Amino acid sequence: MDVEVRREWSEWYGEKLGLDLDRRKALTKMVLYSTQTLMPDCSFCNRRLPRSPGASDIPIYRRCSCAGATSEWERLESKRTREIRQRSMDEWEKSVLSKAADGGKYPSSSLGADWHGVKRGPAGVAAEREVRSWLESTLSGKEKSWIYIYGPRGTGKTTLAGLIVQGAIRSATDCRYVRWSGLLHDIKAGWADKSPSNPLSELKKTKLLVIDDFGKDAGSEWVATTAFELIDSREQAGLQTVFTSNFAIHGAATRLGQDKAAAIEDRLRGRCKVVELGGESHR
């Protein structure tokens, strides 16, 4: 029996039995996933079915063992299993992302955001589409270019960065999200604590690294050297990297520090697909 007919029929039947709203809802839910029928006759072979023991106020009949009823039962069972798996996956993902957001490892503006979640002009739609298709080919291992997303404030770069992380989590890809200024701060904090581990060493190995607000802070020789070291190691290791910035490559590289600007710019130009996000701020 088709799902819609099943639903209508169970609602009608629930009313006929005088069930209250909650019981009627429970009945409909059960009928959607169960061929344990509420009808005394099999809808495939018309055989009269015995009453199922244990049923309370709702008369339930045993599932028929004919081929039609069996294959219908198998179809519904696998649908139910798929839906339960999807639901627990969604819940798991939500909890992973909100925990990561609390720890600053995921942009909280991306929680609940979706691709194409804000209105953009044709150029913006094309830019967003390019980022999404880059992500798909990266996750399937085909993409070798990095991606550099830049544009004015509030155009959705951080949100896109978060959606990239979300896609990676969904496909179980090892991924890290960092804010450029946060990373510099953490490295310096490690010196003060005399910590033996440097956050850079882990980021040099992560399969997919998302660096948000690249070039935002004021540069120095150390900042430029750090950026070069990270970019160079990831390039050597063939690991995919995402940059978002308020500045085009030349501007960001120059801000990092004059001495390495040309080398960083050269690497990024050679390695990245550049996507410009324009338009109004969505804040």
Ligand SMILES: Nc1ncnc2c1ncn2[C@@H]1O[C@H](COP(=O)(O)OP(=O)(O)OP(=O)(O)O)[C@@H](O)[C@H]1O
């Ligand atoms: N795809 C989207 N779906 C829902 N909301 C979005 C989307 N893109 C952007 N926004 C909203 O627009 C606002 C600005 O987005 P976001 O912080 O990503 O911009 P940004 O380009 O990173 O800005 P900045 O340059 O200041 O860092 C946020 O409030 C965010 O919630």
Ligand SMILES: [Mg+2]
């Ligand atoms: Mg941002």
